[in-house]
Amino acid sequence: METSEIRRRFLQYFEDRGHTVVPSAPLPSPDPNLLFNVAGMAQFVPYFVGQQTPPYSRATSVQKCVRTLDIDEVGKTTRHGTFFQMNGNFSFGDYFKEKAIEYAWDLVTRPQSDGGYGFDESVLYASVYYEDDEAIALWKRIAGLPDDRIVRLGMKDNFWSMGIPGPCGPCSEILIDRGPEFGADRDWEAGDRYLEFWNLVFMQNIRGEGGGKEGYPILGELPKKNIDTGLGLERVSYLLQGVDNMYEIDEIYPVIEKASELSGRKYGVEHVDDVRFRVVADHVRSALMLIGDGVTPGNEQGGYVLRRLLRRAIRSMRLLGYEDPSLVELLPVSLEQMKKSYPELQPDFGRISQVAYAEEDAFRRTLTAGTSIFDVAVKETKSEGGAQLAGAKAFQLHDTYGFPIDLTVEMAAEQGLQVDTEGFRTLMKEQRERAKADARAKKAGHADTSGYRELREKGVTEFTGYQELATDSQVRGLLKEGAIASAAEPGETVEVVLEKTPFYAESGGQIADEGLIVADGVKLKVLDVQKPVKGLIVHRVEVLEGVLQPGLDVHAEVDHEWRVSACQAHSGTHVVHAALRQVLGPNALQSGSYNKPGYLRLDFAWTSALDQATRSEIEEVANLAVRQDLPVSAQYMTLPEAREWGALALFGETYDEQVRVVEIGGPWSRELCGGTHVKHSSQVGALTVTGESSVGAGVRRIEAFVGMEALHYLGRERALVRLLSENLKARPEELPAKVADLAERLRVAEKELERVRAAQVLEAAAALAANPKDVFGVQYVGHRAPDGVNGGDLRKLALDVRGRMPADKPAVIAVLSVNDGKPGVVIALNDTAREWRLKAGDLVRVAAEKLGGRGGGKDDVAQGGGTDPAGADDALATVEHTIGQLVTG
Structure with a gap:
């Protein structure tokens, strides 16, 4: 039975029994603590915890999930996978244990001819929470299971909670006995013999504080009992398809078959290759689904996970011996299988494939650049007599060139070296801690937010900056290093909270305002403004004059020219975004922005570079909007109202229920935005696009100047044209x-x-051929050509010399040159030399090692290079010495 049919039957079964079929939520999770959805119940959590009232009492879904913790383990065993699907049926205060068990057992054992899965009842077991006598009685009555096929397990295995105080309850699982070849009899925890494939959660209790999977207190019962079940679709697929594991099911195995065909290697022969095949199959499918849900490769969060998956798949194909671009061959194979369940992938495959193929092209270039750095590191390590590549070098390869650590380990092993992986992990940990510290310092000023929260409890900071640039206010409090302070003196840099302020705090891509805060004898320069906790605006200031104390009456004033230019830039960002969408279409959606006085940059979803004509058209549309003097207004409404009105809620931003919608020219530009803006589009002033570039696969960046900065930029361009005109007459x-x-x-x-x-x-060919050196009967020509000779010309020279040598005597020709600081070498042998069992490939590797690089080729002609020109003469001498050893040995 195909996976898509297993999926269809599940949804149909529960729809026929009064369940609302709910589409899968997208893979990216709205939960700030998660990158991706990892459970079938994810989209129903607000109903289970009582935050929202469910619109139905029964639901069923097949949820797309991605698990990221085990990426390094994928392929090493057949248990670990990245993308998976969880079939679920849910009850919100409707049916409970009896119906949940009845439905599960009926669907699992119902004959396939009658719409079920047709499992043999004699090999099925049930596990229950050891105190759940009610569930045991139901399994006996509904399924007819005897005591020896009902397994009592503890809280660790058969009790569910979200890991925090709230709903919880006992679980019950359906297991299948796969036979003695998969493990020992009655061994419930080890091996794969008793495989759980459906988990039924009876959500009936409330838990208290406590860590881990057990040991927390059960505080009582929920007023409404709920059902949350999960049937692992991949597990059921391999059970019903008669294969041993998830990698061999119909949705995954065709990719392995294609990878085998491309690489010429067979699956199931060697464990090392099998791991690589499984990595390829899993990661290609996972990438297809992630890109389909709007994730693009990047260096942070979900984008980094996707990039890592794609690069591991590409790397694994290379390790299988396939050097050409592989995603163009493999991704369509995965599409053919997955579109049966997700038909929306087919019309979107053009975009999906562009993103994936662009990432492969970028990674192939990365491999080329990083390999040179790796070669130098290997040479340095060996020259110092070391046997281990430094963790710092492995970290550089990862951080600068995107090399996965396991790729570095693999390449090092080929050179007979190990890698200091512990040192690498230490540096990775330090980097993550620095990044977290930087983020905390930027947004909160200090890791401990208790001081901010104490001031927040006194009330929300009122922002007056939409209406005015100067405000009379009072100092509510000040902080030093995140702690409440009583005073600050000249020369100190502290944080100040006012009762109300006209200073805009950095958010939505707009940087903070600058200006002054003054009082009698006190003068503060505002350096930065942030919102470390919701509702609190914090000014980082330098005390220029006087003593600053809480309770002081002050006058806060934003730098007027700063704000004017900042408004021009932010409104200009909206104008450019609207122009992009008008020229390129609605898919050119903003995915990030940054603007400061006079300058803006905007990242948008697009897969190819914009030609000059397109850039000019975008610039023209934007300036036409500026010239039309379109009205700019802001309105407050609920988030659903804003969406119904057509306002764009941008990727990566979070919004409250009440939102601010900024409109330029009516429906031409409507975006959710909290920034400061001009009153009419003409106030943006001149707008000139200065650049367009890639910032990652599927994401482009456009940059522009506005207002006086645009005029200054055009003035510099005009001066440059004048200078060129004068010089070129x-x-x-x-x-x-x-x-x-x-x-x-x-x-x-x-x-x-x-x-x-x-x-x-x-x-030089004739002279070289006429004067070879005799090396134990081999006619050897070792020649260093003038610097600047490229590899093609070196090859011609070597072949020309070889053609002039006597055919009846063994001849080896080695020619070398340094071009752009990098040495290259070509070695050619005649037929007689090869009869003496000499090989050009072996000799060129010896030479390239002296050059700090590598080489290879056929037995008659081989080519190599390196990074160390100082080894050139030594390389030719080493070839001569090696010939002597091979001939006499």
Whole structure:
């Protein structure tokens, strides 16, 4: 039975029994503590904990899930996977244990011809919480299970909670006995013999504080009892499809088959290869589903997980021996299987594939650059007599070039080295701690927020900056290093909380205002403004004059020119966003922004670079909107009202129920935004796009200047044009043709120079062939060509010399040159030399090692290179010495 059919039958069964079919929530989790949804109940949590009233009493779903904790274990065993699907049926105060057990047993054992799964009842068991006599009695009555097929387990195994005080309850599982080949009889915890595939949670209690899976107090019973069940779709698939594990089911195994075909290696022969095949199959499917739900590769959070999955899949294909781009071959195979359950993937595959293929292209370039750094590190380690690559070097490869640590370990092993993985992990931990500390320092000023919360309890800071730039206020409190302080003197930098303030706190991509806070004999320079806790605005200030104390009456005033330019930049960001969507279409949605006085940048979802004509069109649409003097207004409404009105809620932002909608020109631009803006679009002033670039697969960045900064930028451009005109003695409109002509003439000259240089190199062939060195009967030519000879010309020279050598004597030709600071070597052998069992590939590796690099090729011609020009002469001498050893040994 196909996985899609197992899924369909589950939903149909419960829909026929009064359950509302609820679509899967997207993979990215709205929970700030989670990257992705990891359980079938995820979208129903607000109903279970009483935060919201469910719109139905019964529901069923198949939830897409991604588990990230075990990525490194994927493939090593057949248990670990990243993407999985959880079938569930849910009751919110409706039916309870009896119906849940009845439904589960009926669907599992009902004949396939009657819409069920057709499991053999004789091999099924039930596990229960050891004190749940009610569930035991129900299993006996409904399923007819005898005592020896009902297993009592403790709180650790058969009691569920969310890990925090709140709803909890006993569990009951359906297990299948897979036979003695999978483990010992009655061994419930070890091996794969008794496999649990459906978990029924009877949510009936309330738990108290306590850590771990057991030992916390049960405080009482819930007023309404709920049901949450989870049937592992992949597990049921491999049980019904007669295969041993999830990697062999219909949704996954075709990718393994394709990877085997591409690599020429077989699955099921060697464990090391099997691990790589499973990594490829799991990660390709996971990436397909993540990109389908809007995740794009990046360096943070969910984007980093996706990038890691894609790169591990690509790396595994390379380790299987497939060097060409692989996702273009594998992703469509996964699509063919997954679209049976998720048909929306098919029309979106153009975007999905662009994102994935762009990431593979970027990683292939990364591998090229990082491999050079790796080669140097290996050479340094070996030259110092070391046997272990330093953790700092492994960290550099990871941090700068995106090398997964296991890739570095694999490459090092090929060079006979180990890696200081402990040192690597230490540096990774330090980096994470620095990042967390930086974030805390930026947003909260101190890790301990108790001081801020104490001041917040005195009331919300009133923000007056939408209406005015100057406000009379009072100092509510001040903090030093996050702690409440009683005073601050000149020269100190402290944090100040006012009763009300006109200073905008950094948020929504807009940086904080600058200005002054003054009182009698006191003067403060505002350096930064943040919201460390909700409702509290905190000013970081430098005390310039006087003694600052709580209770002081002050006058807070924002720098007028700063705010004007900041408003121009933020409104300009909205204008550019609307122009992007008008030119490129609604999919060009903003995914991040940053604006400061006179400057803006905007990240948006797009998979290819914008040509000059498109950039010009976006700039023109934006400036037309500025010229039209469109009204800019802000309104408050509920979040549902804003969405119904068509306001854009941007990726990565969180919103309260009551939101502020900024509108420019009516429906042309409507966005949820708390920033400061101009009153009319004409006040944005000149707007000029200065650049467009990639910031990750599927994400582009556009940058622009506005207002006076735009005019200054255009002035610099005009001065540059004037200078070029004077130097090239051409009018501005003639410059493109003039520059193009100069470039073409330069190209022709360089080509001719290259031809002359190649001819000079090849002129040496006759003299070299006439004067070989005899090395135990082998005619050896070791020649260092002039610097600047490229690999192609070296190869021509080696082959030319070989062609001039006597065919009846063994001949080895080694030619070497240093080009752009990097040495390259080519070795050619004639047929007689190969009959003497000499191989060009073996000799070039010896030479390349002296050059700090590597090489390879066929037995007759091989090529290599490195990073150490100082080893050039030594490389030729080593080849000669090696020939002697091979011939005489």
